[in-house]
Amino acid sequence: MKNTAENIVQIIKDYHAKDGLRIDTDHVIKWVSQFDEADQSFLLDELLHILKQTYFSEQRTLDSIFTFFTRLTKDLKYKSPVALLSNVYFISSQEKEKSQTEILNLLYANLYQKYGIDKKYIGSQSKKVVIYLDDVLATGKTTFRDLKKFLENKSKDDTNTLYADLLKTAKFDLVVYTVCRHSWGGANVDFRIKQAFGEPVRKRIKYYCTFEVENHVTAYNQKYNCVYPVNPNSDFVNEYFERIDTGKHSKHEKYAFRKNHLPKQETFFTSPANRIRYENILLLKGIEILNKVDTLNVKSIRPLGYTVKSHKTLGLGTQFFTWRNIPNNTPLVFWWENRGWHPLFPVKNRG
Amino acid sequence: MEKVKVQTYNKNEAAIFRSTKATFGGLSNMASGFTIFVNGVMILSSEALYQALKFTSYPDIQHKIISQKSPMTAKMISRKHNDLVRPDWNDIRIDVMRWCLMVKLSQNWDLFSEVLNSTGDAPIVEYSTKDKVWAAIDKGNGTLEGANVLGRLLMELRHIVKTKDRFECVRPLDIPDFLLYENEIEWVCDETNDIFDLGEEEAEEHRHLAFA
Numbered sequence: 001m002k003n004t005a006e007n008i009v010q011i012i013k014d015y016h017a018k019d020g021l022r023i024d025t026d027h028v029i030k031w032v033s034q035f036d037e038a039d040q041s042f043l044l045d046e047l048l049h050i051l052k053q054t055y056f057s058e059q060r061t062l063d064s065i066f067t068f069f070t071r072l073t074k075d076l077k078y079k080s081p082v083a084l085l086s087n088v089y090f091i092s093s094q095e096k097e098k099s100q101t102e103i104l105n106l107l108y109a110n111l112y113q114k115y116g117i118d119k120k121y122i123g124s125q126s127k128k129v130v131i132y133l134d135d136v137l138a139t140g141k142t143t144f145r146d147l148k149k150f151l152e153n154k155s156k157d158d159t160n161t162l163y164a165d166l167l168k169t170a171k172f173d174l175v176v177y178t179v180c181r182h183s184w185g186g187a188n189v190d191f192r193i194k195q196a197f198g199e200p201v202r203k204r205i206k207y208y209c210t211f212e213v214e215n216h217v218t219a220y221n222q223k224y225n226c227v228y229p230v231n232p233n234s235d236f237v238n239e240y241f242e243r244i245d246t247g248k249h250s251k252h253e254k255y256a257f258r259k260n261h262l263p264k265q266e267t268f269f270t271s272p273a274n275r276i277r278y279e280n281i282l283l284l285k286g287i288e289i290l291n292k293v294d295t296l297n298v299k300s301i302r303p304l305g306y307t308v309k310s311h312k313t314l315g316l317g318t319q320f321f322t323w324r325n326i327p328n329n330t331p332l333v334f335w336w337e338n339r340g341w342h343p344l345f346p347v348k349n350r351g
Numbered sequence: 352m353e354k355v356k357v358q359t360y361n362k363n364e365a366a367i368f369r370s371t372k373a374t375f376g377g378l379s380n381m382a383s384g385f386t387i388f389v390n391g392v393m394i395l396s397s398e399a400l401y402q403a404l405k406f407t408s409y410p411d412i413q414h415k416i417i418s419q420k421s422p423m424t425a426k427m428i429s430r431k432h433n434d435l436v437r438p439d440w441n442d443i444r445i446d447v448m449r450w451c452l453m454v455k456l457s458q459n460w461d462l463f464s465e466v467l468n469s470t471g472d473a474p475i476v477e478y479s480t481k482d483k484v485w486a487a488i489d490k491g492n493g494t495l496e497g498a499n500v501l502g503r504l505l506m507e508l509r510h511i512v513k514t515k516d517r518f519e520c521v522r523p524l525d526i527p528d529f530l531l532y533e534n535e536i537e538w539v540c541d542e543t544n545d546i547f548d549l550g551e552e553e554a555e556e557h558r559h560l561a562f563a
Contacts, residue, residue, distance in 0.1 A: 199385070199459075199462075217391075218391045219532060220410060
């Protein structure tokens with residue numbers, strides 16, 4: 001088990017490292033020792049298998065962004081990424097400490113080394129390619145809110161026209177790149193944009209990502225490369241499920257648990273049986289954590305992570321992690337730090 | 352299919368549509384710009400939706416149809432699988448078409464009602480060179496002849512637009528196995544506000560945890 005813990009450390013060691021956090025084997029062992037002894041070794045093995053796929057270190061994130069530029073260069077028919085970047089405008093809609101700002105700063109800091117250009121070069125020819133960059137599109141709420149805000153603004157040039165209207169007439173390209181994108185959240189953004197701005201705007205927005213979480217329960221043939229348990233039919237789970245407070249309009253209850261025969265083929269976990277075991281361990285422990293909370297003020301918190309409040313489901317169960325933060329859509333066992341729980345990924349630096 | 356009466360229409364008096372690019376083109380199921388969101392799945396035209404509903408037991412075929420950018424290609428793929436069309440199709444297809452049109456209207460109200468209203472009180476007729484059931488064909492004497500089922504459904508819809516308030520939801524058809532990708536089709540609503548519970552900013556209270 002210690003070997004596996006060490007291998008996990010090797011993958012996630014840059015998590016909050018710049019803030020002074022040092023994740024070591026003891027930290028990982030301490031985390032896993034909070035689970036039943038019989039599950040600990042299994043849990044680390046499976047987690048290692050998952051983290052290899054889904055942990056995005058600073059370097060991997062940067063490489064992913066550069067790969068995206070290469071692809072976009074080809075799709076928009078520019079001669080090179082440098083030529084593309086001279087026509088790019090990055091939407092910067094989030095506050096200083098938020099993901100978008102940090103990712104943009106990471107990019108700016110590495111532009112010279114990669115392309116031999118500095119920040120001033122970006123958009124120096126034109127602003128014909130508008131890019132919205134972020135680390136993750138989960139429910140889609142933030143992405144939609146930011147895109148809406150941008151599209152409702154007027155262009156600062158002489159025409160003083162709404163960006164939405166300029167987009168309709170193909171005056172520029174609008175591209176959304178998130179390192180991770182959830183297929184369900186992505187579909188919701190697509191629909192909401194259409195409802196807010198109409199089809200001519202919707203069809204002009206291009207979406208890219210490096211890692212797609214296929215969690216759209218009513219879409220075609222999803223991989224469910226996330227934690228989405230079948231109903232374990234236990235009183236413990238049922239009792240929790242009945243208590244979920246969704247507010248006035250409860251939705252999606254029938255999709256709370258995965259259908260037994262899906263996914264058609266297992267591509268994410270080490271085997272279908274191991275998927276079930278891993279999912280149940282995280283679900284049960286997440287409920288146990290929530291049961292210790294007297295009053296849950298945030299109704300969108302679920303044992304498997306945040307979701308939309310009105311959804312009577314168990315949480316998004318995301319298994320995507322980055323060096324700079326952990327999505328709150330991942331299961332609670334990874335980030336909860338309350339009532340004595342020791343998280344694998346502490347949200348704040350305590351070092 | 353229920354028996355439908357053949358009608359004759361005077362070409363000068365009818366609102367005739369044929370090509371999506373010509374006058375009243377938005378009435379065609381092939382028209383772009385009228386996307387539909389059913390069970391959280393984006394579908395680019397009412398044609399693709401209608402064709403996909405022929406194959407409610409075959410999600411793979413539904414996916415092939417829905418993933419086409421062109422509605423014409425979607426229809427061609429559907430034709431290739433004629434042997435797998437649901438056996439009760441002839442009995443339900445008009446109801447399915449009516450449902451598809453209702454959904455198209457509910458989610459594209461402004462655009463679609465504008466096209467419907469632009470036909471005034473004229474009979475709406477789909478022009479075809481060979482389809483005398485869904486459309487009508489040219490008799491060469493200034494008239495079109497056919498059952499014009501699609502045109503009639505559109506006239507029903509126009510009547511709704513003129514006489515009723517805008518509706519936001521369409522209930523699923525009450526037929527067995529009304530499925531998209533193995534899931535029962537649910538109420539289709541123009542969920543303008545509640546997909547993300549917009550306005551609920553409680554997560555913002557926990558910004559140190561907020562990530563997405």
